[in-house]
Amino acid sequence: MRRFIIERLALFIGALAGISVVIFAALRILPGDVATVMAGLNSPPDKVARIRAQMGLDRPLVLQYGDWMGGLLRGDFGKSLLTGRSVTSTVAMRASITFPLIVMGLVVALAVGLSLGVAATLATRPAARSCFHFFGIVGGSIPALWGGLLLILLFSRGTGLIGLFPSQGFPQRGWHDTGAALLSLVLPALTVGIIDGASLMRYTRSALADLLSSGYLDQAMACGYTRRQAVLRVGLRLAMPQLVSVVGLMFAGMVTGVMVIENLFALPGIGYGLVTDLGNRDLIAVQSELFMLAAFFLAMGFVVDVLHRLLDPRLKSSLEGGR
Amino acid sequence: MAADNGGKKVAAPALAPLARKAAVVLRSIWARGEGRFALVVLALWLAVSLISLVWTPQSLWSTDGYHVWQGPTAAHWLGTDGTGSDVLSWLMAGARTNLLIAVLAVALAGVLGMALTAAMVSRSATVSGVSAVLVDALISIPTVLIALILAVPMGASVAVIVIACGIGYGLNLARIARPQALLAANSGYVDSALANGASWFSVLVRHIMPNTMPTMTVQLSLSAGTAVLAESGLTYLGVGVPSGVPSWGHSLATSVKFIDVYPLTVLWPGLIVTVVVVALNVFGDVLRDAVDPVANPALREVA
Numbered sequence: 001m002r003r004f005i006i007e008r009l010a011l012f013i014g015a016l017a018g019i020s021v022v023i024f025a026a027l028r029i030l031p032g033d034v035a036t037v038m039a040g041l042n043s044p045p046d047k048v049a050r051i052r053a054q055m056g057l058d059r060p061l062v063l064q065y066g067d068w069m070g071g072l073l074r075g076d077f078g079k080s081l082l083t084g085r086s087v088t089s090t091v092a093m094r095a096s097i098t099f100p101l102i103v104m105g106l107v108v109a110l111a112v113g114l115s116l117g118v119a120a121t122l123a124t125r126p127a128a129r130s131c132f133h134f135f136g137i138v139g140g141s142i143p144a145l146w147g148g149l150l151l152i153l154l155f156s157r158g159t160g161l162i163g164l165f166p167s168q169g170f171p172q173r174g175w176h177d178t179g180a181a182l183l184s185l186v187l188p189a190l191t192v193g194i195i196d197g198a199s200l201m202r203y204t205r206s207a208l209a210d211l212l213s214s215g216y217l218d219q220a221m222a223c224g225y226t227r228r229q230a231v232l233r234v235g236l237r238l239a240m241p242q243l244v245s246v247v248g249l250m251f252a253g254m255v256t257g258v259m260v261i262e263n264l265f266a267l268p269g270i271g272y273g274l275v276t277d278l279g280n281r282d283l284i285a286v287q288s289e290l291f292m293l294a295a296f297f298l299a300m301g302f303v304v305d306v307l308h309r310l311l312d313p314r315l316k317s318s319l320e321g322g323r
Numbered sequence: 324m325a326a327d328n329g330g331k332k333v334a335a336p337a338l339a340p341l342a343r344k345a346a347v348v349l350r351s352i353w354a355r356g357e358g359r360f361a362l363v364v365l366a367l368w369l370a371v372s373l374i375s376l377v378w379t380p381q382s383l384w385s386t387d388g389y390h391v392w393q394g395p396t397a398a399h400w401l402g403t404d405g406t407g408s409d410v411l412s413w414l415m416a417g418a419r420t421n422l423l424i425a426v427l428a429v430a431l432a433g434v435l436g437m438a439l440t441a442a443m444v445s446r447s448a449t450v451s452g453v454s455a456v457l458v459d460a461l462i463s464i465p466t467v468l469i470a471l472i473l474a475v476p477m478g479a480s481v482a483v484i485v486i487a488c489g490i491g492y493g494l495n496l497a498r499i500a501r502p503q504a505l506l507a508a509n510s511g512y513v514d515s516a517l518a519n520g521a522s523w524f525s526v527l528v529r530h531i532m533p534n535t536m537p538t539m540t541v542q543l544s545l546s547a548g549t550a551v552l553a554e555s556g557l558t559y560l561g562v563g564v565p566s567g568v569p570s571w572g573h574s575l576a577t578s579v580k581f582i583d584v585y586p587l588t589v590l591w592p593g594l595i596v597t598v599v600v601v602a603l604n605v606f607g608d609v610l611r612d613a614v615d616p617v618a619n620p621a622l623r624e625v626a
Contacts, residue, residue, distance in 0.1 A: 015460035026475050137608075141548065141600035143555040145575055146593025152582065153589065249463065256467035260556045264579065275560050278475065286475065293468055301463030 005306060012302045019294045020072075024065050027287050057283075068287065077288040082280055087288045091270065097170055098262070098269035101185050101192075102254040108193020109200050109250065114243075116197070117204025121212070121231055136205070139198025144257070148191040148264045155187060169266045188261045196250055196257070203246045207239040241312035248304035252297050347621050351613040358609040364602035372419035381409035383416055383569060402588045404577050413577075414592060416569035421551055421599075424484055424570075428550040429543050431489025436496030436542075440535060441527055443501050444508040458497050466491035466553055474562035484554055484563050492546040499542055500535040507534040537614045541607050548603035555596055571596050 052058050056067070071078055077087040120132035156167035165186045171177040208231060211217055216238060220230040259271025266272075270293070277285045352358035395402050401410040442454035470487035477483050507513060508531055516526050551571070557563030558572030559579075566573070574592035581588045612618045 011456055011460050014456075018460075019464070023472055026472050137604055138597065138601055141552075141597050141604055143552050143575060143593055143596050143600075145555060145559050145579070146589075146596065149579065149582065149589050149593065252463065253465050256465045256471075259467060260559055263560065271560075274471065275562075278471065279561065290468070290472055290475075294464060297463045297465065297468065298460070301460075304463075 001309065004309060008302055008305055012298055015298050016295055019298070020069065020291055021065075023287060023290045023294065024061075024068065027283055028061060072288075072291070077292070078284040080277070080282055080285040082282050082285075087285050090273065090285070091289060091292060094268060094270045094273045096175065097185075097267055098255060098258065098271065100181075101188055101258055101262075101267065101269060102251065104185055104189035105192035105196065105254055105258065106247070106251055108189055109196040110247070112194060112197030113200025114204055117201040117208065118231060118236070120201065120205045121208040121235075122228055132201070132205075136198055136202045139194060140202065142195055144191060144195060144260045145264060147195055148188065148261055151187050151191055152264075167265060170268060184265075184267070188258065188265045188267060191261055192254060192258055196254070200243075200246065200250065204239070204243065207242050208235050211235050211238055241308050244311055245304050245308050248300060248307065252300035252304075255293065255296065344622065348610070348613045348619075351619050351621055352606070352609050355609055357605050358613075361602040361606035361609060364598060365606065368418055368422060368599055368602075371415055372422045375415040375419050379409075379412035379415050381412045383408065383412055401591050402585060404581075410574065410588060410591065413569050413574050414571065414595060417571040417574055417592075420481070420564060420568060420570040421554055421572075424481060424488075424554050424564075425547045425550045425603075427485045428488035428492065429547050431485060432492035432496055432546055433539065433543055435489060435493025436500065436539065437532065437535075439493065439497035440500045440504045441532070443497065444504045444527075444531060446523060454497075455501075458494055458501075461490075462494050462498055464491075466549075467556070470553075470557050470562055479558075479562050479565040481564055481568070484550070484557055487557075488546070488550045488553055492543075492549065496539060496542050496546070500538050503535050503538060504531055507531045537611070540614060541611045544603055544607035544610055548600040548607070551596060551600050551603070 049058070056064065068078065075088075077091075079086050080090065083090075116132060116135065120129065120136070123129050123132060152167045154161055155164045157165065158167070166180075166184050167187055170184050171180040175181050212231070212235070217227075217230045217235055220234040221227060225233065255270060258269065259275065261267075262269040262272040263275065270289075274286070274289050274293075277289065349362075353362060401414070404410055404413070439454055439458060442450050443458070445451045445454075466487050469490055470483050473483045473487055510530075513526055513530050516530060517523070521529075554563055554570060555572035555575050558570055559576040563572055564570040571592055575596065578589045578592050614622070616622045
């Protein structure tokens, strides 16, 4: 197990270094750089050159990369070229909206996905089975943007049929206005939660269906469990390693998955901010934000892999012999 | 006539069974209600894309300042947008952009997925190790993030969507096809083919890759659906299809502005995307059973 963790950690660090080079390179072949944007359109080339020199954009690429990496290692992600604020504090502020949103979304997804997945496995009436099947396929095929629009049409204050929740923006005072802040996240969280819940339901159902034909559950039923008890007590426990992987990656995926939703509901979260910075050609900010996101996803992949091994004793013992 | 037959015989042994198999698979799909729905929707998609190349109800570029944000009328069946352009015409023209994106993304994913799978079962420990590590490391980077990194130098373009989806789905494909490819690579028939002097490449093409084909085709069909969804999201974020090019994502993004004016028009673009993605997902599901010789007895009779 220790060897697996060390190998996987080395892979994580290697991938992180590789990604940093890719991101750095992608940003240097940018056609219009931030100096041109700051100097204004049609400004004389010497003014652009002066701004570029001020920001260190005229130095050799290797030095620029070294500076950036050195900063990252010290935990310094640089300053936005446009606003002068440190990228870390900006991202932290945005994360205070995105993370509560995806946690709420994940709660909805788990509630919808696990319960419907189990219900679909236990359902015996053909009509009920096709209903679950229909939801599983259609729910996962809805574009997030459209799902959000439908919820706005149904439940938003102002435009909706039943005006229950606000649909635009986050309260000015942020989390100090806790009630309003939570309310403004309800519709966005429902949108992601229902869409991801549909795919979680499909995973749950297929994992349980595999187990039903595997003999483990027959054994449990032979020992006196009913079908329902066997699925709930034995099936879910056996399906857990697989489901933890799916949920972990789903949680990670939501950070970018909610970008569209954040834009639609005008929530200044991580995705919304990244798209804005990209539009402003804010080189340093975009570079560090992309890197943070990549690091986050790679770290989640690492954690999910290790958890998967820990939860599934079969993999742990088979691993002792090496790969 | 006889000479004709003689000329065809060269290609016939290789292609005829494949064509016959494809026909059986299509017939098995058509035989199921769900499969029929998927085939009809996909055929309509193709037909509308082709028709839109030569005809749309209104010109895409005819704007009408006096009739903006309109509900359905005789001239504009689905209403008009903020510049007075015809919503239906843009949706029809969008079909071809989305078809192009889905086809290209799936093709790129297929090529990348097969190349990585081939590398992962390679006899060279370095090649197989490095490719496996590469796939493991990159699999957790979501397609959207790849697209955003690409969009920095490339700007909004169809290529960003195609490359991002191609890389993302290709990695996924390789991960899913790997166990089957490994199973085949370690099988007795591969050993015996190698012992008989076959080259590794020919073994790869004739024995290993065919074993991964059922999984690959199903997965690619599902990827096509995801590509359509990705197009709508990325275009809305401004890193997908550039403005002025018709696409469903463009129509969907425009429809957001309808919401206070004519709510019902919001329904159309999203509904079309949903129906097409459902069709692609259902197609993938039905295909899984249709290409599986165990589940589909008709297929066994051909081979």
